[in-house]
Amino acid sequence: MTTTAFEALARHEAHTLGMEGLPLLVIPHPLGGEPPERVAARAAAAVAQLAARLGR
Amino acid sequence: MGRAPLASRVIELDDSLEAVETYFLEQDWTDGLPIVPPTPPRVEAMLAGIDAEPELVVGKIPPLWGEATVEKVAINAVMAGCRPAALPVLVAALEAMLDPTFNLYGIQATTHPVAPLVIVNGPAGARLGMHAGSGLFGPGNPANATLGRAVRLSLWNLGGARPGAGDMATQGSPAKYSYAIAEREDANPWAPLHVSRGFGADESVVTVFGGEGPHNVNDHVSQRAPNLLAVVADTAVTLGSNVGWYLTQSQLLVVFGPEHAATIAADGFSRADVQRYLYEHARLRLGTRKLGGMWGLQDWPAWMACVDDAALLPTVSSPDDILVMVAGGPGKHSAVVPNCCFSRAVSRAVTRWPG
Numbered sequence: 001m002t003t004t005a006f007e008a009l010a011r012h013e014a015h016t017l018g019m020e021g022l023p024l025l026v027i028p029h030p031l032g033g034e035p036p037e038r039v040a041a042r043a044a045a046a047v048a049q050l051a052a053r054l055g056r
Numbered sequence: 057m058g059r060a061p062l063a064s065r066v067i068e069l070d071d072s073l074e075a076v077e078t079y080f081l082e083q084d085w086t087d088g089l090p091i092v093p094p095t096p097p098r099v100e101a102m103l104a105g106i107d108a109e110p111e112l113v114v115g116k117i118p119p120l121w122g123e124a125t126v127e128k129v130a131i132n133a134v135m136a137g138c139r140p141a142a143l144p145v146l147v148a149a150l151e152a153m154l155d156p157t158f159n160l161y162g163i164q165a166t167t168h169p170v171a172p173l174v175i176v177n178g179p180a181g182a183r184l185g186m187h188a189g190s191g192l193f194g195p196g197n198p199a200n201a202t203l204g205r206a207v208r209l210s211l212w213n214l215g216g217a218r219p220g221a222g223d224m225a226t227q228g229s230p231a232k233y234s235y236a237i238a239e240r241e242d243a244n245p246w247a248p249l250h251v252s253r254g255f256g257a258d259e260s261v262v263t264v265f266g267g268e269g270p271h272n273v274n275d276h277v278s279q280r281a282p283n284l285l286a287v288v289a290d291t292a293v294t295l296g297s298n299v300g301w302y303l304t305q306s307q308l309l310v311v312f313g314p315e316h317a318a319t320i321a322a323d324g325f326s327r328a329d330v331q332r333y334l335y336e337h338a339r340l341r342l343g344t345r346k347l348g349g350m351w352g353l354q355d356w357p358a359w360m361a362c363v364d365d366a367a368l369l370p371t372v373s374s375p376d377d378i379l380v381m382v383a384g385g386p387g388k389h390s391a392v393v394p395n396c397c398f399s400r401a402v403s404r405a406v407t408r409w410p411g
Contacts, residue, residue, distance in 0.1 A: 008221060009119065009165060016120045016216075032353075 003029035105140025115154035118161035120216030136206035169229035170396035177250035180260030181238035190385025204234030243314035245321030266399035270391035281323035289337035331375035339368035
C-alpha cells in the first residue's frame with residue numbers, strides 16, 4: 001500500500017526485488033495532515049481497491 | 057599474487073573530459089557536479105589503498121539494493137575525487153550504515169532532510185588529512201569534501217537514492233552533497249567521541265549519524281556551564297524537529313566549538329554531566345507538542361501521554377542518546393545535529409588498511 005507520490009519508488013523496488021507484478025494498493029497523496037473524514041474516504045476507497053485485487 | 061581483474065563493465069568514450077562528463081550526466085551517475093573519470097588505472101590505484109579483494113561484498117544498498125562490492129565503492133570514490141587512503145574509511149562507513157540499527161533504508165527514502173554524517177576519529181583523520189578546525193562543515197578540505205561526496209555517490213549509484221525516486225526528501229539538504237568531518241581530539245576536554253563509544257584512543261573509528269544539517273548555537277556571553285548549556289538545550293528542541301517523536305530512536309549530536317567546550321569543562325562539568333544537563337533541559341511541554349509536528353503519530357512510553365500539559369517531556373530516551381564531540385576553530389559557536397528519529401548512530405573501527 002502506498003500513496004501516489006511513492007508509487008514509483010514502490011514499483012522500482014518491487015522490480016529490483018524480482019516482484020514485477022506485485023499488486024499495489026495506491027491511495028491519493030498525502031495522507032498526513034488530512035482531516036479524519038478525508039482519511040476515512042481514502043480508507044473506503046482503499047477497501048474497494050483491495051476487494052478488486054482479491055477478485056471480489 | 058596480483059589482484060583479480062576488474063569485474064566492472066568498461067565503457068569506451070571519446071578521450072575528452074567533456075565527453076565523459078556529458079555521458080555520466082546523461083546516465084544519471086553523478087550528483088550534478090563534475091566527476092573524476094573512473095578509468096581502470098584510477099580504480100586499480102584506488103583499490104591499492106585497501107586490504108580487501110575487489111569482489112568483497114560490503115552489502116546491498118537500499119532502497120534499490122544495488123550490490124556494493126569494494127570495486128564498485130572504489131569506482132565511486134574515484135568519481136568523488138578521493139585519494140586511495142580514504143577507501144578503508146569509506147568502506148567502514150558504508151558497513152556502519154548497513155548495520156540494521158542505522159536504518160539506511162529509512163534514511164535514503166524518507167521525506168525528511170536527513171543525510172549520513174560521517175565522523176572520523178583516531179589516526180585515520182590525520183592519515184587522510186581531514187579537517188576538524190575552522191569551518192569544518194563547509195568547503196575547503198579535500199579529504200572531508202571527497203569522503204563525504206563518495207558516500208553520497210555510493211548511496212546514489214548503488215542505492216538509487218535519486219531525488220523524487222529512491223530519495224523522497226521533500227526538500228533535501230546541502231548535507232546530501234557531502235557530510236564528513238573529523239573531531240578536534242586535541243581540543244576536547246573530555247574523551248574523544250570514539251572513546252566514549254567504547255573504542256581505544258589509538259583506534260581509527262568512523263561513526264555514522266543520520267542527521268539534519270548542523271543547527272547553530274551562538275553564545276558570545278555565557279561564562280558558566282549552565283548558561284551555555286541552556287542555550288544548547290534551547291537549540292536542541294524545536295517543535296518542527298523530528299527528534300522526540302519516536303523516542304527510542306531519537307538522538308542528538310552536540311558538536312561543541314573548542315571555546316564553548318573549554319568554558320563548560322572549566323566549571324567542572326564532565327561529559328556525563330553535560331549529557332545529563334541537556335537531557336534534563338532539552339525538553340518541550342506536552343501542551344506544546346500537541347500544537348502540531350507529529351502529534352498523534354508519536355511513539356512514546358505510556359507515561360508521557362498521561363501527564364499534565366505543562367509537563368516537560370524529554371527529547372531523547374536517556375542522556376546516553378546525546379552524543380558529545382568537539383570540533384571547530386576560534387569563536388563562540390557550537391552546533392546541534394538532530395537525527396531523523398528513526399535511526400541510531402553506529403561506529404565501526406577502520407581496519408582494512410593495506411600492508
